[in-house]
Structures are given as C-alpha cells and as structure tokens.
Amino acid sequence: MLICVSPITCTCGQAHHPGARYYASVRRDDVVIVLAAGPYLSHQEALAVVDDVREIAVECYNPDGRAYWYAYGTVGMPHDYTTPGTLNADLTRRINARAIARIVPLPPTAPEYVKACPAPTRRHESYRPR
Numbered sequence: 313m314l315i316c317v318s319p320i321t322c323t324c325g326q327a328h329h330p331g332a333r334y335y336a337s338v339r340r341d342d343v344v345i346v347l348a349a350g351p352y353l354s355h356q357e358a359l360a361v362v363d364d365v366r367e368i369a370v371e372c373y374n375p376d377g378r379a380y381w382y383a384y385g386t387v388g389m390p391h392d393y394t395t396p397g398t399l400n401a402d403l404t405r406r407i408n409a410r411a412i413a414r415i416v417p418l419p420p421t422a423p424e425y426v427k428a429c430p431a432p433t434r435r436h437e438s439y440r441p442r
C-alpha cells in the first residue's frame with residue numbers, strides 16, 4: 313500500500329520525507345558511504361554532529377591520511393532503519409569530554425582556604441610596618 317504524505321520543510325531549506333531517520337555520513341574515497349552517527353529524528357541533529365564526525369575520522373581513523381579527503385555530510389534513511397552509527401561511541405565520548413571541560417570548578421571550601429593561606433608567623437609579624 314502506498315501512502316502519500318507531505319514532505320517536511322527543514323531548517324536547511326530542503327524538504328524531507330516525514331518519518332525519515334538521519335545520519336551524519338562519511339563518503340570514503342572508495343565510494344563506500346559510512347553511516348557514522350545516528351540515527352537522529354531530525355536532519356538538524358545530524359547536521360549538528362558532522363564536524364565532530366569529521367574530527368573523529370581525521371584524528372582517530374586516519375592512518376594513511378586519506379580521511380582528510382573524504383566527504384562528510386548527512387543522509388536520510390527509511391524510518392525503520394535503526395542501525396547505530398559506526399562512530400556513535402566515539403561521538404558520545406567526545407561530547408561528554410566537551411561537557412566535562414565546560415564545568416567550572418567550584419571554589420575551594422573554607423577549610424581549603426585556610427590551608428592555602430599559611431598562618432602568620434612571628435617572622436611575618438616582624439615585617440609589619442610600624
């Protein structure tokens with residue numbers, strides 16, 4: 313049975329099939345297309361990780377330097393295609409590391425302040441202006 317549905321207009325300016333699943337993809341120089349990250353429910357989510365996928369491929373899976381020349385982008389797949397992206401685990405680690413790096417350390421508690429500042433000694437007191 314063929315169901316006719318209206319395409320969804322995406323923020324990228326293109327119309328996409330409703331219900332599609334999206335991946336950040338890598339097109340290698342041997343023309344193999346790797347579904348690297350996904351599936352995502354929106355094209356925007358897949359677009360958001362393309363740069364991370366490129367950096368992971370170049371930094372971690374690039375022994376011969378060819379990953380610099382691969383094509384990085386997105387692909388849409390049917391809604392029932394749910395195979396995890398091959399770089400999902402790498403992407404998760406990268407996103408978590410970035411989130412941890414953004415955490416601002418808390419100021420030391422009062423006892424640490426006390427430890428950081430040495431108690432005044434008689435020598436310090438002798439340098440006080442009179």
Ligand SMILES: [Zn+2]
Nearest residue numbers: 322324326355
């Ligand atoms: Zn789009």
